Amino acid sequence: EVQLVESGGGLVKPGGSLRLSCAASGFTFSSYSMNWVRQAPGKGLEWVSSISSSSSYIYYADSVKGRFTISRDNAKNSLYLQMNSLRAEDTAVYYCARRDYGDYVLDYWGQGTLVTVSS
Amino acid sequence: QSALTQPRSVSGSPGQSVTISCTGTSSDVGGYNYVSWYQQHPGKAPKLMIYDVSKRPSGVPDRFSGSKSGNTASLTISGLQAEDEADYYCCSYAGSYTSLYVFGTGTKVTVL
Numbered sequence: 001e002v003q004l005v006e007s008g009g010g011l012v013k014p015g016g017s018l019r020l021s022c023a024a025s026g027f028t029f030s031s032y033s034m035n036w037v038r039q040a041p042g043k044g045l046e047w048v049s050s051i052s053s054s055s056s057y058i059y060y061a062d063s064v065k066g067r068f069t070i071s072r073d074n075a076k077n078s079l080y081l082q083m084n085s086l087r088a089e090d091t092a093v094y095y096c097a098r099r100d101y102g103d104y105v106l107d108y109w110g111q112g113t114l115v116t117v118s119s
Numbered sequence: 120q121s122a123l124t125q126p127r128s129v130s131g132s133p134g135q136s137v138t139i140s141c142t143g144t145s146s147d148v149g150g151y152n153y154v155s156w157y158q159q160h161p162g163k164a165p166k167l168m169i170y171d172v173s174k175r176p177s178g179v180p181d182r183f184s185g186s187k188s189g190n191t192a193s194l195t196i197s198g199l200q201a202e203d204e205a206d207y208y209c210c211s212y213a214g215s216y217t218s219l220y221v222f223g224t225g226t227k228v229t230v231l
Contacts, residue, residue: 035220044122045157045165045208047220062217095164104153104212105170106220112164 002026002108004096009113016086016117022079022096022110030054030074033099035106036081038092038115046092049081050099064090086117120218123148123209130229131199139226141192141209147221149190153212156185156194160205168207169194196228204230 008020022034036048049070050059058070069082079096093112100107124142131137141148141156148154154172157165167176169185172192182197192211196203209223 037220037222044225045210045222047218047222050219059216059219065217100170103171104151104220105155105167106210107167107170107176109164109166 002098004098004108004110006094006096006110006113009094009115011116011118012086013119014087014117017082017084018086018115020081020083020094020096020113020115022081024077024079024096024098027098029072029077032101033057034072034079035097035099036070036079037095037097037106037109038090039095039112040089040092043092048094051079083115086115088117091115091117120147120213120215120221123211123221123223125207125209125223125226127224128227128229130231131196132231133199133201135199136195136197137199137228138196139194139207139209139228141194141211141223143190143192143211143221145190146215147211147213148187148192148209151212151214152187154185154187154192155210156183157208157210158203158205159208165208199230201230204228 003025005023035050051070067085095112097106098108156169159165172187173185213221
């Protein structure tokens, strides 16, 4: 069974940093591209970042480019999101999501971790 | 890239059909056959219901169907059931380095 479990969320002050993790199991993690998607309270979904299976290709939304860094450790079956210079508008539930092999669909999602940026 | 446009809400009685539209542009919905639909219950993670415009993942009831015409995709729920009450989001691959995926604004489905 595919499982994605996020962790690392919490309360942080504006300008602060936080590192999110996503532990993957139930599939060959090193074969899949992975993504971060976020959802502000009461709002819709927003794609944040994507990383290819071997970390060769990395993409960011304009809203986080230069502040967030996506990475992965295939030996540890883990995905990460380093978030720096956090702003109030970064407050959201952050989901990690797997991109299906050979397709572009985000087929499995974790349960999410809440990041709150507030003084 | 702007969010895809969905109606804020739709409603129907049990057994009826409802259709949710998702309007984008030729750079997203109209440019790729990679439209997916997600169901989200309050406090839960999104669940994939339709992918590649009209394909259903294993385990998703065939009451859910998808289609696309031009820059607009649609999700139809036939034989509406109480458990279908949720938020629904469309999503399209957009292929841009800074906008790889674009999501819809979301639609609240209410079962009367």
